[in-house]
Amino acid sequence: MSVLTRxxxxxxxxxxxVHRYTIALDLTTGEDTFDSRTVIRFTTRAAxxxxxxxxxxxxxxxxxxxxxxxxAALVENRLALTGxxxxxxxxxxxxDMRYSRTGEGMHRFTDPTDGETYVYTQLFMEDVQRxxxxxxxxDLKSVFELTVTAPDGWTVLGNGVAERTxxxxxxxxxxxxxxxxxxxxxxxxxxxxxxxxxxxxxGIHCRRSLAPYLDADADEILDxxxxxxxxxHEKFEEPYPFDSYDQAFVPEFNAGAMENPGLVTFRDEFVYxxxxxxxxxxxxxxxxxxxxxxxxxxxxVTLAWWDDIWLNESFAEYMGYQTLTEATRFTDTWVxxxxxxxxxxxxxxxxxxxxxxxxxxxxxxDTASAMLNFDGIxxxxxxxxxxxxxxxxxxKDFLAGINIxxxxxxxxxxxxxxxxxxxxxxxxxxxxxxxxxxLRTTGVDTLTxxxxxxxxxxxxxxxxxxxxxxxxxxxxxxxDPADPSLLVERERLELDLPLxxxxxxxxxxRPALVVLNDGDLxxxxxxxxAASWDTALRALSGIPGPLTRAVIWNAARDxxxxxxxxxxxxxxxxxxxxxxETDLALVQGVLTFAATQITDRYLGPEDRTTALxxxxxxxxxxxxxxxxxxxxxxxxxxxxxxxxxxTQPHALQDWLGTGSVPGGPELDPELRWRxxxxxxxxxxVDTATIAAELDRDPSATGQEGAARCRAALPDPDAKxxxxxxxxxxDDLSNYLFTATAKGFWQPEQAELVREYVPRxxxxxxxxxxxxxxxxxxxxxxxxxxxxxxxxxSLRLGRExxxxxxxxxxxxxxxxxxxxxxxRALRVRTA
Numbered sequence: 001m002s003v004l005t006r007x008x009x010x011x012x013x014x015x016x017x018v019h020r021y022t023i024a025l026d027l028t029t030g031e032d033t034f035d036s037r038t039v040i041r042f043t044t045r046a047a048x049x050x051x052x053x054x055x056x057x058x059x060x061x062x063x064x065x066x067x068x069x070x071x072a073a074l075v076e077n078r079l080a081l082t083g084x085x086x087x088x089x090x091x092x093x094x095x096d097m098r099y100s101r102t103g104e105g106m107h108r109f110t111d112p113t114d115g116e117t118y119v120y121t122q123l124f125m126e127d128v129q130r131x132x133x134x135x136x137x138x139d140l141k142s143v144f145e146l147t148v149t150a151p152d153g154w155t156v157l158g159n160g161v162a163e164r165t166x167x168x169x170x171x172x173x174x175x176x177x178x179x180x181x182x183x184x185x186x187x188x189x190x191x192x193x194x195x196x197x198x199x200x201x202x203g204i205h206c207r208r209s210l211a212p213y214l215d216a217d218a219d220e221i222l223d224x225x226x227x228x229x230x231x232x233h234e235k236f237e238e239p240y241p242f243d244s245y246d247q248a249f250v251p252e253f254n255a256g257a258m259e260n261p262g263l264v265t266f267r268d269e270f271v272y273x274x275x276x277x278x279x280x281x282x283x284x285x286x287x288x289x290x291x292x293x294x295x296x297x298x299x300x301v302t303l304a305w306w307d308d309i310w311l312n313e314s315f316a317e318y319m320g321y322q323t324l325t326e327a328t329r330f331t332d333t334w335v336x337x338x339x340x341x342x343x344x345x346x347x348x349x350x351x352x353x354x355x356x357x358x359x360x361x362x363x364x365x366d367t368a369s370a371m372l373n374f375d376g377i378x379x380x381x382x383x384x385x386x387x388x389x390x391x392x393x394x395x396k397d398f399l400a401g402i403n404i405x406x407x408x409x410x411x412x413x414x415x416x417x418x419x420x421x422x423x424x425x426x427x428x429x430x431x432x433x434x435x436x437x438x439l440r441t442t443g444v445d446t447l448t449x450x451x452x453x454x455x456x457x458x459x460x461x462x463x464x465x466x467x468x469x470x471x472x473x474x475x476x477x478x479x480d481p482a483d484p485s486l487l488v489e490r491e492r493l494e495l496d497l498p499l500x501x502x503x504x505x506x507x508x509x510r511p512a513l514v515v516l517n518d519g520d521l522x523x524x525x526x527x528x529x530a531a532s533w534d535t536a537l538r539a540l541s542g543i544p545g546p547l548t549r550a551v552i553w554n555a556a557r558d559x560x561x562x563x564x565x566x567x568x569x570x571x572x573x574x575x576x577x578x579x580x581e582t583d584l585a586l587v588q589g590v591l592t593f594a595a596t597q598i599t600d601r602y603l604g605p606e607d608r609t610t611a612l613x614x615x616x617x618x619x620x621x622x623x624x625x626x627x628x629x630x631x632x633x634x635x636x637x638x639x640x641x642x643x644x645x646x647t648q649p650h651a652l653q654d655w656l657g658t659g660s661v662p663g664g665p666e667l668d669p670e671l672r673w674r675x676x677x678x679x680x681x682x683x684x685v686d687t688a689t690i691a692a693e694l695d696r697d698p699s700a701t702g703q704e705g706a707a708r709c710r711a712a713l714p715d716p717d718a719k720x721x722x723x724x725x726x727x728x729x730d731d732l733s734n735y736l737f738t739a740t741a742k743g744f745w746q747p748e749q750a751e752l753v754r755e756y757v758p759r760x761x762x763x764x765x766x767x768x769x770x771x772x773x774x775x776x777x778x779x780x781x782x783x784x785x786x787x788x789x790x791x792x793s794l795r796l797g798r799e800x801x802x803x804x805x806x807x808x809x810x811x812x813x814x815x816x817x818x819x820x821x822x823r824a825l826r827v828r829t830a
Contacts, residue, residue, distance in 0.1 A: 003052075003368040005127065005363060006305055009137040012050050014464035016135060018142040022807060023132050026149040026793045027119060027187055028168065033096040033151075033603040034106060034119075038132045040091045049082045053126070054133040055105075056095035058131065063092045077129055093133035102774040105130025106185075107735075111251070111697045113209040117151075118188030120250045120265060122183050122258060125306070126367050134180045135596030139304045139314070140411040141177040148172070150187045157186040157205060159262045161244050173243055175261065177411045179302050184260030186248045189561045193218045197226050200240070206249040211697065214249070217272065221247070221288070222327055228289045232319075233325035233774075235399055238406040241300045247288070249701060252735045254774055257287050259294030259316070264769050266291075271596045273701060274670035274727075279584040282330040289327075291319030301406060303414040306370030307361045308766065311419060313374070314382025318390075321383070332583070337383070338520045338550040339589035343557065346525065349444050351819045353812055357382045358416045358439040371773060377496070384523035385438045391521045392426055392434070392471045396775060400426035418676035437468050445470070445524040447497070447517065452529070453510030462495065462516065466524070470497040475518030475548055476511035479539065484738065486542035487513060487535070513539075514601035518548050525558045526551065541577035546586055553590055560602065563830030567602040570594065571614050579621035584633050587622070591615070593640045599645075601789055602749055603825040615645040616690045627663050636665060643674050649684035669697050673705030680712040681746045687713070704739035711743030714752055723756060728765040728782060734774055743784035750787060757785045757793055761800035764810060775810040780813025789824045 019041045026035035040052070059071040065080060073079060081091070099108035099119065104127045110117045120133055130136045148156045156162050159182070160173030175183075191211035194203040203220055206214045207418045214221075225247065233239065242262040253267035270284045297319075298312040309604065348354060355363065358376055364370045390398045401423035409418060416439070423431045445466025452459045460474065474493040480486035490511055493504065513535040516526040526538060536543075536552050543549050556573060559565035574594050581587050599611040622638035625631075639661055646652055652675050660666045665673065675794045676693055677683045687710065694706040711722035722744050725732055745753060763785065767774030785793060797818040801811065 002078055003366045004137060005366045006307075006364065008742065009139070009305060012135065013139050014138065014604055015044055015046065015048050015050055016140060018135055019043065019409050020143045020145065021132070021134070023144065023146045023183075024149075025131070025146065027154075028151055029096070031099070031108070033098055036093075036095050036097045036132045036136075038091075038093045039263040040093075040133065040135070041089050042091070042135070044084045044086055046086050048084055049080065049083065051078045051080050051130045052091060052093070052133050052136075053077050053136045054079065054093065054095060054291045055097075056131045057098045058096040060094045060096065060762070061092075061182055062094075065089055072792050080135070084236045091133070097131060097770070100130065101252075102771060103252055104772065104774050107250075107252060107331040109700075111207055111209050111261065111700060112703055116189050117206055118186075118207060120186035120188075120248065120253075121184050121253065122265070123183055123256065125181060125371055126182060126354070126373050128540065131183075131185075136180050136301050136308070137180040138181060138729070140364070141179050141302070141411070141413070144175045144183050146172040146183075146185065147583055148185060148187060153189050154187050155192065155205075157184075157190070157203075157246055157248055157263055157305055159184055159242070159260060159400070163203065169213065176241060178261055178299065182257075182260055182299060182302075184263040184265065186250060186263065186265065190248070197245075198227060198240075201244045201246075202226075203244075203246040205246065205370070206268055206271050209250060210249070210268060213271050213273050221284075222325075224285045224288050226329040228292050228323055231318075231323050232292060235323075235402075235507055236296055236406060237403045238296060238300065238410055240295060242689060244297065245292075245795070247291075252733055254734060257291045259291045259298050259312075261295060261299045262688075264291045274668035275632075275636055275665055276583050277588070277636055279336055279633065281583075282333060284335060285328060286320045286324050286332055286333060286336075290316045291553050293319035294324070296406060297402075300411065301327060301409040302413050304415050305361065306367065306373070307359050307364035308414075308416055309370065309373055309443045310378045310382045311356045311414070311416065311814040313378045315384055317379050317383035318386040318817045322387075332546060332585070333806060335546045335550050335583060336585040336589075337380075338547060339370055340524075340552060340592075341380050342384060342520075343380075343593075344376030345382075345384060345523070346376075346444055346558070347561075348376035348556075348816075349381055349442065351515060351816050353819075354442045354692075356440050358435070358444055360440075368808045372808060376763070377621060380543065381523060388438070388522045389431075389434065391430070392469075393423070393429060396501045397429075398423070401431075407720065409455050417606065424476070434469075440703070441467065446527065447472070447524050448527040449474075449514050449516055449529050449532070450503075451510055451514050451529045455509055456508035457505055457507050459505045460493075460514065460678075462499060462768070463495055464497050468518075468524075470524060471495070472497065472517045472522050472524075473519045475513075475515040476506075476515040477535075477543065479512050479535070480542075483542075486540050486541050487544065489544060489641060492518065503583045513543070515548055515551055516601045517551055520547055520551050523564075527559070528552070529557055529569060537573060537576070541580040546583035547641070549581075549583070550589075553586065557593055560598065563827055566830075567598040567608070568625045570598055570613075571611060575614055575618055579625060582631075582634075584637060587634060588637050591618070591637070594642060595641065597824075599785060601820075602827045604789075604828060605747070605750070609647060611646050612645045612689040623663075629664070634663065639665065639671070640674060643671070643678050646678055646682070649682045652679055669699070669701060669705075672701070673709070676705065676709050677712055677743065680743070681714070681748055683807075685709070687718075700735070702737055707736050707739040708743035711825075713739045714746075716752065716760050719753060719756070723763075724828065726779075727767050730771055735776060738778050741778065743785065745785050745787050747787040753785070754788075757788050758796050760785055761796060761804065761814075763802045764814075765800070765806045768807045768810040773807060776807050777813055780810050780817060784814070784817045786817070786821075789828065791825065794818060794821050794825065 019258035022039040024037040062069040156170035158172035166173045248266035257266040294317040297315040368461040403795045405422035450461040476490040477487040626635035716750040764779045
């Protein structure tokens with residue numbers, strides 16, 4: 001299919017004003033396709049030619065200003081509109097459109113629990129063309145009027161209030177001006193919880209089979225929604241711009257959520273069927289806050305072209321964490337960001353595929369290249385940059401600039417230059433220079449302290465490897481005289497880097513611990529001086545403040561990745577301090593890095609058993625520590641990681657047989673499938689056991705669990721069948737593909753799957769060509785042989801990348817995976 005170029009979009013935007021779309025969708029025409037009828041009313045400012053986009057199964061008819069056009073004139077996804085006179089025009093398009101199984105366009109899902117069917121749209125970037133004909137670019141905003149014909153018993157949701165206007169017929173209230181990619185429809189026999197807030201209808205919706213679980217959390221979800229709504233109205237002068245606020249938890253959703261105006265769609269794993277930790281509830285709350293922020297930044301004011309996607313995502317990411325901290329019970333959200341989210345940006349920024357937070361427009365020449373920038377830089381690094389901006393600018397001036405931006409560009413489009421001009425209107429600081437240094441550059445600065453002392457005074461200098469200015473806090477800590485396993489804060493210094501006045505000198509002996517970027521307000525790798533590192537190794541869990549501990553754990557993580565700290569030293573630190581850690585996000589983040597990176601990749605096979613034993617020992621300590629039931633989230637985290645690291649099946653089989661971990665928790669569906677997956681890897685279950693568990697839990701989650709277990713079996717036939725399902729058949733949905741891929745590669749089975757490593761590259765390329773970006777991205781992320789950390793695997797990957805013609809989504813993912821593989825090899829030989 002043709003991709004839209006920036007030049008084409010600019011030319012079309014100069015020619016057209018698009019006034020109104022009138023769209024009729026009929027969802028009763030069968031299981032494979034639906035009927036789509038679109039009327040577009042638009043004006044051309046001058047005589048000229050243009051085109052409209054759509055990707056139909058069958059294009060039945062097209063008329064322009066009452067004159068029929070030949071449907072055969074559709075070339076790929078473009079229908080030329082030639083010889084247009086200046087003035088008003090009306091385009092009518094009737095087509096049959098395909099339902100999707102990949103989460104793109106109009107996705108259709110049948111719930112295996114009860115046989116009910118649901119559909120929803122995901123129209124981001126260029127997938128509106130899979131649902132209706134459109135001038136598909138973000139700066140051609142329009143009013144959208146939709147009607148939907150749906151089966152009996154279904155409810156239809158959309159951007160505006162939906163009204164049943166006849167048998168099986170629904171009419172959605174016309175939208176205000178929005179971009180094509182933000183149009184949304186969700187239809188099915190939804191279970192709904194409705195309320196009203198600030199004079200607006202609010203609703204949350206899910207599949208009927210998930211109704212008890214949504215009802216159990218409805219008060220929490222709605223309380224967070226109301227709290228964020230109210231807090232945003234305290235921050236923003238522009239009121240919420242749409243007529244309702246619905247949140248639909250939908251099946252097989254590729255992203256975390258999508259900011260459709262008035263109808264935010266979430267992956268329905270956020271409707272918890274099994275026990276979760278408080279940190280996981282916080283993550284759901286953050287996504288709610290993130291998506292609501294988009295109602296202003298992204299929906300009310302929208303990017304003009306996709307080079308400014310960071311304006312949407314960085315802002316919503318920053319606001320999501322900050323507003324949650326201010327308005328809800330989740331007051332330590334930046335700890336989770338620091339230990340679990342920020343590394344996404346750090347890792348992406350150190351790969352060859354890195355790009356500025358705000359790339360040059362010429363670096364995003366078309367929609368295919370734009371899709372590649374939905375990464376840790378646009379989200380995590382961008383949010384970190386905004387957090388640093390607020391620290392430097394002050395929140396009052398930052399919000400004043402944001403409100404200027406909304407007032408100037410509401411219901412329209414804006415660019416980076418517009419955003420910076422709005423901020424400049426609220427401050428005397430040189431935000432244009434700040435933007436050039438922070439938003440137009442790549443890479444991660446490294447800050448290293450140089451600490452000297454005489455006994456009566458001590459001096460701090462900071463060596464900056466990089467070019468950005470930083471406003472940071474420096475935390476100084478002394479050992480507690482009453483308990484040397486604890487540290488007490490001496491003082492906190494505020495520094496602007498680079499230090500223009502030379503090193504900073506303070507009275508007294510040097511502190512036992514000096515922490516740069518304490519509070520994590522900037523975006524930089526930090527190092528510790530030798531004495532501080534020794535103190536951290538002895539007393540890390542005794543440092544007051546989880547955010548300070550997160551900064552130090554991240555420093556250790558970066559040192560491992562950079563070959564400056566042995567992976568086993570990181571495991572030793574985890575063994576010493578995690579049994580005493582109280583913050584759930586830190587325990588989860590450290591255990592995840594220790595398991596997925598150190599144990600699975602950075603250590604060789606000869607060290608893996610010892611590393612797994614260390615992990616299970618840590619988890620046993622945490623389980624013993626929580627026997628009194630005082631911290632069920634910490635216990636659940638430990639149980640999960642114990643399961644994943646187990647090298648012998650006996651304890652897991654006992655748990656599965658009794659249905660419970662001794663002392664709790666009971667094995668709910670998530671834990672049962674986790675246990676079965678590990679037992680499958682260890683060869684301690686068979687297909688009959690997996691089938692019996694699927695009979696017990698026939699839900700969509702159960703189907704995914706069974707697919708993962710079958711692929712994980714250490715059996716040649718099971719591997720061959722799983723491979724064929726992923727790469728030879730196109731029947732798997734996006735979620736079932738991912739589940740199968742997650743089960744297939746296991747470090748314990750390296751010899752068994754060795755023959756598939758060279759097969760991966762040609763098969764993934766062919767798959768991406770057939771099934772498109774969403775499945776290609778899943779193949780690059782989940783089906784890549786991460787366990788194969790060797791020179792031959794790297795050689796095979798580089799040859800494929802150099803020689804194969806592959807779709808951009810797969811090429812970018814493979815380039816990143818191979819860079820991570822190369823880093824793992826360097827760490828092993830450091």
